[in-house]
Amino acid sequence: MTDTAPRDFIINASWDAEAGVWLATSDAVPGLTVEAETWPQLIEEIGYILPDLIELNQLNLDAKAFTVRAESRVSLTAA
Numbered sequence: 001m002t003d004t005a006p007r008d009f010i011i012n013a014s015w016d017a018e019a020g021v022w023l024a025t026s027d028a029v030p031g032l033t034v035e036a037e038t039w040p041q042l043i044e045e046i047g048y049i050l051p052d053l054i055e056l057n058q059l060n061l062d063a064k065a066f067t068v069r070a071e072s073r074v075s076l077t078a079a
Contacts, residue, residue: 008061011046011069012024012026012069013042014071019035024036051063
């Protein structure tokens, strides 16, 4: 018997300081590229586009349960 339950997946988010936006992509969801100025806006935008991309790509992923992994490059300088 095969498990047909939708699987969880990872969305990677990084802060682009030059553009002043968060950028989210995922290897698990072709076409997922979202930009937003704030973290809450990013999550909201992901929620808008994700169900359509999952359906379009015929993926067995759960659009209601995913992990967003954030990354931001920080440069600490002496004052």
